[in-house]
Amino acid sequence: MLTPDSSLTTAFDAVVIGAGPVGLACAIEIQRRGLSVVVVDKGALVNSLIGYPTNMEFFSTPELLEIGGHPFVTANYKPHREEGLDYYQRVARAEQLPLRLYERVLRLDGEPAQYRVVTDKGEIRARYVVVATGFYDVPVKLNVPGEELPHVSHYYKEPYQHAGQRVLVVGAKNSAAKAALALTRAGAQATLVVRGAEVSASVKYWIRPDLLNRIAEGRITAHFQTTVQAIRATEVDLLTPAGPLTVPADYVYALTGYRPDYALLAALGIGTQPDAACTPTYNPDTFETNRPGVYLAGTVCGGLNTSRWFIENGRHHARVIAGHLAGQ
Numbered sequence: 436m437l438t439p440d441s442s443l444t445t446a447f448d449a450v451v452i453g454a455g456p457v458g459l460a461c462a463i464e465i466q467r468r469g470l471s472v473v474v475v476d477k478g479a480l481v482n483s484l485i486g487y488p489t490n491m492e493f494f495s496t497p498e499l500l501e502i503g504g505h506p507f508v509t510a511n512y513k514p515h516r517e518e519g520l521d522y523y524q525r526v527a528r529a530e531q532l533p534l535r536l537y538e539r540v541l542r543l544d545g546e547p548a549q550y551r552v553v554t555d556k557g558e559i560r561a562r563y564v565v566v567a568t569g570f571y572d573v574p575v576k577l578n579v580p581g582e583e584l585p586h587v588s589h590y591y592k593e594p595y596q597h598a599g600q601r602v603l604v605v606g607a608k609n610s611a612a613k614a615a616l617a618l619t620r621a622g623a624q625a626t627l628v629v630r631g632a633e634v635s636a637s638v639k640y641w642i643r644p645d646l647l648n649r650i651a652e653g654r655i656t657a658h659f660q661t662t663v664q665a666i667r668a669t670e671v672d673l674l675t676p677a678g679p680l681t682v683p684a685d686y687v688y689a690l691t692g693y694r695p696d697y698a699l700l701a702a703l704g705i706g707t708q709p710d711a712a713c714t715p716t717y718n719p720d721t722f723e724t725n726r727p728g729v730y731l732a733g734t735v736c737g738g739l740n741t742s743r744w745f746i747e748n749g750r751h752h753a754r755v756i757a758g759h760l761a762g763q
């Protein structure tokens with residue numbers, strides 16, 4: 436049984452916003468220090484992983500994804516999305532974490548030690564707030580005409596509905612590379628559009644050669660130094676080094692990354708640094724933000740540098756934060 440918290444005005448020592456791996460790790464560590472905590476998520480428990488591609492293989496080995504010291508036992512060398520979902524949801528149950536799911540946090544009112552987390556369903560009073568809202572909810576847009584058409588998506592799930600279709604994939608990193616390969620193997624005709632001169636060097640070492648070989652043998656068409664100019668129902672306008680080019684496309688995946696929800700951070704009263712990554716304002720030693728008693732944890736800490744913190748290293752924020760707020 437999960438532990439739903441249905442009260443509308445309960446007071447807690449701490450509210451954790453975001454039921455992702457890092458948010459759950461924070462709640463566990465806070466609860467272990469004898470403080471009351473509730474986790475609020477606008478979606479399901481471990482909502483981001485629910486949105487990841489079916490059967491996606493983590494690049495991390497299971498012990499590097501563990502939280503709260505719970506062993507992550509898998510049959511495979513690297514776990515799949517479904518095993519990750521099962522693991523994190525089981526851990527939340529085992530720890531009896533109070534949860535308020537499908538409840539979106541809108542803003543943070545009140546003063547230090549007397550905060551009011553305002554949601555679309557009510558208000559939660561708390562002394563401390565931990566913001567672990569990740570980065571997966573706001574896609575980096577192409578900002579071209581046609582991007583809002585129904586056959587354009589920023590989230591790739593699985594290839595099977597595209598067998599026999601012409602699919603354009605925009606992007607040069609792991610997600611785009613994996614999608615182009617899976618689509619090709621499922622019988623789609625994949626075209627890859629890359630803004631840079633090559634597939635990113637950061638693509639995992641077991642994926643990159645596979646993709647380059649499929650491009651070399653002509654199974655995947657790749658356009659480098661190319662940008663999308665406009666999307667229509669059955670074709671896409673590109674700008675290539677050789678000039679404008681229109682290619683057919685029945686479906687478009689714009690896998691050009693994601694960014695933290697800066698509007699939410701502003702509504703929580705958290706500032707942003709004037710650096711290239713627009714890093715949210717926090718003390719790197721304690722993770723406390725410019726708002727006393729309000730902490731940041733996990734991927735959101737990196738701002739636009741969304742690969743700075745991930746589960747492997749972000750989960751360690753939990754102990755630092757719990758230790759700091761328990762010591763106050």
Ligand SMILES: Cc1cc2nc3c(=O)[nH]c(=O)nc-3n(C[C@H](O)[C@H](O)[C@H](O)COP(=O)(O)OP(=O)(O)OC[C@H]3O[C@@H](n4cnc5c(N)ncnc54)[C@H](O)[C@@H]3O)c2cc1C
Nearest residue numbers: 453455457477482493494495540568569733734745746747
């Ligand atoms: C395809 C893919 C594969 C990956 N593989 C790995 C891997 O192998 N190893 C690894 O270490 N990392 C991996 N990562 C990165 C990792 O998944 C993220 O870094 C991780 O999910 C970050 O955890 P988090 O708890 O900080 O944020 P998230 O997991 O993104 O959780 C944030 C939560 O906050 C909630 N939320 C957001 N806004 C609100 C709001 N207003 N109100 C309430 N709730 C809100 C969201 O619904 C979400 O559940 C991968 C990422 C992707 C996309």
